[in-house]
Amino acid sequence: MSVTIKDxxxxxxxxxxxxxxxxxxxxxxxxxxxxxxxxxxKELNYVPNYSAKSLVLLKSYVIGVFFSSISEGxxxxxxxxxxxxxxxxIDKEYNLVIRGIDDCEYSHPIDNxxxxxxxxxxxxxxxxxxxxxxxxxxxxTVVINRYIDNEGLVNIMSDDTKGAYDAVTYFIENNxxxxxxxxxxxxxxxxxxxxxxxxxxxxxxxxxxxEDYIISGRYNLQxxxxxxxxxxxxxxxxxxxxxxxxxxxxxxMKAIAEEGLRVPDDVSIIGFDDSNFCNYVTPPLxxxxxxxxxxxxxxxxxxxxxxxxxxxxxEKLYIQSKLVVRKSVKKL
Numbered sequence: 001m002s003v004t005i006k007d008x009x010x011x012x013x014x015x016x017x018x019x020x021x022x023x024x025x026x027x028x029x030x031x032x033x034x035x036x037x038x039x040x041x042k043e044l045n046y047v048p049n050y051s052a053k054s055l056v057l058l059k060s061y062v063i064g065v066f067f068s069s070i071s072e073g074x075x076x077x078x079x080x081x082x083x084x085x086x087x088x089x090i091d092k093e094y095n096l097v098i099r100g101i102d103d104c105e106y107s108h109p110i111d112n113x114x115x116x117x118x119x120x121x122x123x124x125x126x127x128x129x130x131x132x133x134x135x136x137x138x139x140x141t142v143v144i145n146r147y148i149d150n151e152g153l154v155n156i157m158s159d160d161t162k163g164a165y166d167a168v169t170y171f172i173e174n175n176x177x178x179x180x181x182x183x184x185x186x187x188x189x190x191x192x193x194x195x196x197x198x199x200x201x202x203x204x205x206x207x208x209x210x211e212d213y214i215i216s217g218r219y220n221l222q223x224x225x226x227x228x229x230x231x232x233x234x235x236x237x238x239x240x241x242x243x244x245x246x247x248x249x250x251x252x253m254k255a256i257a258e259e260g261l262r263v264p265d266d267v268s269i270i271g272f273d274d275s276n277f278c279n280y281v282t283p284p285l286x287x288x289x290x291x292x293x294x295x296x297x298x299x300x301x302x303x304x305x306x307x308x309x310x311x312x313x314x315e316k317l318y319i320q321s322k323l324v325v326r327k328s329v330k331k332l
Contacts (some may be wrong), residue, residue: 003044012040023048023173048093063094063303064115066130066186068123068267070100075085075219075247075258077275078292082121085235090304101130111115115139117303119296122146123188140306145292146189147316152177154302156295156317160190160272163321164197164242166178167270170286170323171240172205175332176268180213181240182227182248188219194272213238217248224296226328230260230266239268239332246278249285274324284326 005023009016022029022037064268065086067074087096093118101120107292110118110133117140120131124146131148134141134306142154171179181198184191187323195214202209215230217223224243231238243249249271256267263283273279274289298317 004048005046008037008040008044008046011044012037012251033113046101049248061094062115063090064098064110064118065096065098065121066118067098068100069102070098072185072218074247075273077273077277078247078290081231081292082296085293086300087296089300092289095113101127105321110134110139111137112139117141117307119144119299119303121296122148123185123190123263125186125189140303142299142303142306144295146256152314154306154312154314156297156298156302156319158290158292158295159318159320160193160241161197161200161291163272163290163323164194164244165201166197166321166323167286167288168198168328169241170325171242171268171270172207174199174240174268174329176240177207178236178240179207180210180231180238180241182224182243182252183214183216183217184219184223184244184248186216187270191216191244197244219245219247221247221251221254224248224249225249225255228252228255232256232261236282236286238265240329241267241269243269243271246273246275246285246287249287249328250277250281253281253285264328268329270329272321278324280328283328286326286328287324289322289324291319291321 004018005019010018012019014081016027022034023041024036065083068220070079083098118134120127120141121144124144131143132248144156145158146156148155168179181195182194182213199209212234215227217227224247226249228241241252243252252269253263257262261267269285271285271287272290274287278285278287283315300310
């Protein structure tokens with residue numbers, strides 16, 4: 001049988017209330033008693049019963065992680081990095097519940113009884129209704145990955161515009177002028193900001209915007225493959241293509257290979273996200289590293305501080321991206 005608080009209380013010759021308070025760092029218990037009881041609990045391999053504890057403290061010990069969507073537009077690497085970052089920093093007593101906002105109506109109710117706090121990994125304005133709802137219910141909330149116009153909210157995001165700008169500038173530094181853009185999901189704001197960076201780099205270098213070189217799509221392999229085929233069918237095809245994520249980039253590389261062409265000899269490619277597989281495609285894919293891990297760790301730390309009523313900064317925090325150069329870009 002597992003050891004209980006009552007077992008520890010009997011051995012320590014104190015009440016079970018004293019043991020409970022000591023294990024929860026109550027200010028009503030002196031340090032000497034806390035040290036003694038914690039040492040005894042460790043010696044007896046005591047494991048807290050969080051179900052019982054939650055009933056007493058009116059806590060669920062559950063943190064919700066809600067993505068705009070899990071099935072559409074969320075790459076495997078991005079999803080993994082976000083969950084990994086949050087899991088790394090939250091207290092071990094908490095469980096993570098992961099959902100897509102697009103299907104959260106089919107899950108258990110969003111309220112204080114089910115969630116001690118929520119991290120929203122937002123990519124679309126369509127999430128605003130959900131964010132407003134949880135804030136109205138006074139659930140501790142942090143929004144990452146997208147700018148939210150709310151001064152009272154902890155908001156952490158990546159500077160996607162700068163990342164795209166740096167990628168296209170790198171093409172230009174390598175003497176490319178015919179630079180195309182394969183976009184991701186139109187409803188995701190990352191598509192808007194990455195396109196903004198693309199256009200800014202061209203305009204600053206006096207390169208005309210060619211609308212034939214800008215193709216809207218989805219954040220997946222198939223979209224990259226099909227839209228690259230369209231670019232290759234142009235009479236004046238581009239020499240370089242900025243892909244709004246790495247999945248699009250790999251799909252584009254397949255289309256190029258099927259046409260009997262080579263990356264980067266015939267077409268240079270840059271992706272976005274710096275996914276794990278970038279080093280394992282041929283040639284290795286140059287990509288903008290979106291530091292999702294750091295972003296999610298900051299999100300997790302801030303959420304815990306809100307739950308514990310600690311002071312947190314409400315200033316918007318941008319995590320800088322970085323261009324990771326590999327071998328998919330040729331100097332002309």
